Amino acid sequence: MNQIVDLAIGIDIGGTSTKVAIVSNDGQIIERQHLPMNGFDNEWDYFQALFSTIRFLINKQRSDKILGIGIGSPSCIPERGIIKGAANLPFSEEVEIVQILETEFNLPTYLIKDGNAAALGEGKFGAAKNMSNFIVLTLGTGLGCGIVANNQIIRGHFGQAGELGHATVKENGRNCACGRKGCLETYVSATGIKRTVFQLLADFDIKNELQDITYSQLTAKRISEAALNGNFIAQKAFTYTAQFLGKKMANLVTLFEPEAFFLAGGLAEAGDLLFQPTMETMENRLMRFYKGKIKILPSALKTNEAAILGPASLVWKNQHSKRSSINRFHLGMVE
Amino acid sequence: MNQIVDLAIGIDIGGTSTKVAIVSNDGQIIERQHLPMNGFDNEWDYFQALFSTIRFLINKQRSDKILGIGIGSPSCIPERGIIKGAANLPFSEEVEIVQILETEFNLPTYLIKDGNAAALGEGKFGAAKNMSNFIVLTLGTGLGCGIVANNQIIRGHFGQAGELGHATVKENGRNCACGRKGCLETYVSATGIKRTVFQLLADFDIKNELQDITYSQLTAKRISEAALNGNFIAQKAFTYTAQFLGKKMANLVTLFEPEAFFLAGGLAEAGDLLFQPTMETMENRLMRFYKGKIKILPSALKTNEAAILGPASLVWKNQHSKRSSINRFHLGMVE
Numbered sequence: 001m002n003q004i005v006d007l008a009i010g011i012d013i014g015g016t017s018t019k020v021a022i023v024s025n026d027g028q029i030i031e032r033q034h035l036p037m038n039g040f041d042n043e044w045d046y047f048q049a050l051f052s053t054i055r056f057l058i059n060k061q062r063s064d065k066i067l068g069i070g071i072g073s074p075s076c077i078p079e080r081g082i083i084k085g086a087a088n089l090p091f092s093e094e095v096e097i098v099q100i101l102e103t104e105f106n107l108p109t110y111l112i113k114d115g116n117a118a119a120l121g122e123g124k125f126g127a128a129k130n131m132s133n134f135i136v137l138t139l140g141t142g143l144g145c146g147i148v149a150n151n152q153i154i155r156g157h158f159g160q161a162g163e164l165g166h167a168t169v170k171e172n173g174r175n176c177a178c179g180r181k182g183c184l185e186t187y188v189s190a191t192g193i194k195r196t197v198f199q200l201l202a203d204f205d206i207k208n209e210l211q212d213i214t215y216s217q218l219t220a221k222r223i224s225e226a227a228l229n230g231n232f233i234a235q236k237a238f239t240y241t242a243q244f245l246g247k248k249m250a251n252l253v254t255l256f257e258p259e260a261f262f263l264a265g266g267l268a269e270a271g272d273l274l275f276q277p278t279m280e281t282m283e284n285r286l287m288r289f290y291k292g293k294i295k296i297l298p299s300a301l302k303t304n305e306a307a308i309l310g311p312a313s314l315v316w317k318n319q320h321s322k323r324s325s326i327n328r329f330h331l332g333m334v335e
Numbered sequence: 336m337n338q339i340v341d342l343a344i345g346i347d348i349g350g351t352s353t354k355v356a357i358v359s360n361d362g363q364i365i366e367r368q369h370l371p372m373n374g375f376d377n378e379w380d381y382f383q384a385l386f387s388t389i390r391f392l393i394n395k396q397r398s399d400k401i402l403g404i405g406i407g408s409p410s411c412i413p414e415r416g417i418i419k420g421a422a423n424l425p426f427s428e429e430v431e432i433v434q435i436l437e438t439e440f441n442l443p444t445y446l447i448k449d450g451n452a453a454a455l456g457e458g459k460f461g462a463a464k465n466m467s468n469f470i471v472l473t474l475g476t477g478l479g480c481g482i483v484a485n486n487q488i489i490r491g492h493f494g495q496a497g498e499l500g501h502a503t504v505k506e507n508g509r510n511c512a513c514g515r516k517g518c519l520e521t522y523v524s525a526t527g528i529k530r531t532v533f534q535l536l537a538d539f540d541i542k543n544e545l546q547d548i549t550y551s552q553l554t555a556k557r558i559s560e561a562a563l564n565g566n567f568i569a570q571k572a573f574t575y576t577a578q579f580l581g582k583k584m585a586n587l588v589t590l591f592e593p594e595a596f597f598l599a600g601g602l603a604e605a606g607d608l609l610f611q612p613t614m615e616t617m618e619n620r621l622m623r624f625y626k627g628k629i630k631i632l633p634s635a636l637k638t639n640e641a642a643i644l645g646p647a648s649l650v651w652k653n654q655h656s657k658r659s660s661i662n663r664f665h666l667g668m669v670e
Contacts, residue, residue, distance in 0.1 A: 133492040149491070154485065155484075163622070251503060254499065255590070
């Protein structure tokens with residue numbers, strides 16, 4: 001019989017998929033499932049699928065104790081346990097996700113903004129373990145951001161601080177799902193670079209392979225591959241993206257003085273294609289004092305793991321404060 | 336005989352003058368002196384004048400106990416006790432100001448960045464007493480900034496965070512003393528609005544009173560007066576300034592979610608001339624969720640008092656940690 005350990009469920013809700021995992025309290029992902037976000041007409045369809053996924057994972061951990069659920073999500077208000085006005089999710093205006101999951105599973109459930117989830121995961125289990133000031137940017141469907149200053153996540157007066165994706169970076173720029181124009185995430189995200197490729201395809205009427213892919217089919221991964229194969233449009237798209245990102249990061253340095261930026265999410269998997277021109281742009285823009293001092297790093301955790309481990313860590317952190325855990329499968333003491 | 340109270344010396348170093356005051360531990364300014372910054376060829380001339388000013392103030396407090404000195408300054412590295420590369424001060428590259436004052440007065444001396452000094456003062460004695468998230472902007476010769484998040488001043492990895500004045504806001508914009516171009520403080524500060532007036536005088540060759548004032552003579556106060564008298568150039572200069580400021584503030588809201596912004600310093604004395612168009616620009620740019628929720632306030636303290644009270648408060652805060660105070664004028668116990 002295996003040793004019995006405390007487990008938590010970590011959930012990372014994103015525009016493309018929801019990742020659900022069983023996590024042990026030393027930051028190991030025991031088992032995970034992906035739930036693609038397409039095909040749901042409304043949140044109830046989505047929640048039925050999410051319930052099944054969670055139940056499937058719980059049922060496989062027969063002899064262990066599940067202490068609770070931690071959720072990372074965009075557009076959420078953690079204090080109220082709701083997701084609100086999420087442009088990239090198949091949800092109505094306001095979804096009481098914490099209450100929905102607590103009712104279904106009878107487990108204490110915690111909610112945190114996606115960017116903060118990634119920052120928490122990187123800080124507890126990743127490369128930011130010994131850093132007191134760092135910023136995590138998750139470049140996926142949108143741009144998530146978590147800012148740690150003085151060793152604390154900046155939460156703000158309304159609990160939703162760190163919405164870097166909606167900093168305006170271009171006057172009358174691209175239309176954003178938030179209803180405004182020129183937000184950073186319309187340029188810097190997996191979706192943003194796709195928009196840039198289509199803008200460049202319109203700009204440069206020169207024969208190249210990207211002309212044979214639809215907007216719906218194009219992915220950040222496909223753009224990376226094209227860039228590595230020397231595709232002019234794809235390479236230019238990375239430079240364009242990196243300029244927006246590097247300039248914004250230089251400004252963030254004067255505000256926060258992070259020891260490092262972490263770039264995570266689908267677009268960050270492009271590696272040097274993105275990191276190198278971003279670093280170059282940032283360095284060019286930094287005040288003299290900061291030149292050569294600020295790191296840009298990939299997450300030290302596997303793809304998206306920080307965004308799952310962060311929310312899961314809330315379960316242990318709050319273990320004794322919210323209400324006692326429910327031991328569904330084992331009645332012995334394991335603590 | 337008066338009751339003997341604990342006093343501290345608060346010093347606010349700015350591009351135009353150094354303010355020195357004797358402060359009591361309930362945040363009252365007992366007595367103050369201004370030391371204009373012009374006429375000093377180097378830092379030693381300056382320090383001789385500063386020593387005299389401090390000594391003059393100390394000598395008038397015969398029966399009270401001076402516990403220490405707190406200094407607020409631009410371009411400083413508090414941890415090292417130095418002012419470094421201060422473009423607006425008559426100093427060499429690096430000045431060990433803490434050691435210089437401790438040697439001269441044998442009093443424990445503390446240093447804090449000017450913007451953080453104002454934030455500390457406003458938070459301890461002003462209108463931000465009950466706020467955990469707020470931002471103070473001091474619009475003087477340059478633009479100072481202090482950011483309080485989660486009830487703490489954000490200091491950053493190198494101790495100089497919050498340099499909002501050097502956020503780049505315009506590509507190839509105005510030359511900044513920091514060696515770069517387009518920094519916010521070249522537009523939004525007492526100097527910035529003066530530069531704007533001269534740009535507008537060049538742009539609009541129409542007869543008006545500001546054409547009879549030299550660049551050296553023009554002040555933010557003079558521009559305010561002209562604007563109140565209906566001067567077109569002056570009014571346009573305020574709108575132009577407020578647009579840069581309001582846009583930047585809207586972006587800061589997404590990052591920090593401050594409960595309020597405080598505008599202080601010489602330019603802020605223009606009141607509604609600055610506040611009203613700044614609020615309008617900010618509100619237009621805010622994400623829907625924040626509209627109508629973020630305050631823009633003047634300092635609740637008298638002109639520049641926050642920037643003196645903040646550093647002075649460091650003396651009491653550190654009273655028992657650095658080294659015991661020196662009672663120069665009274666040997667009895669007063670604590």
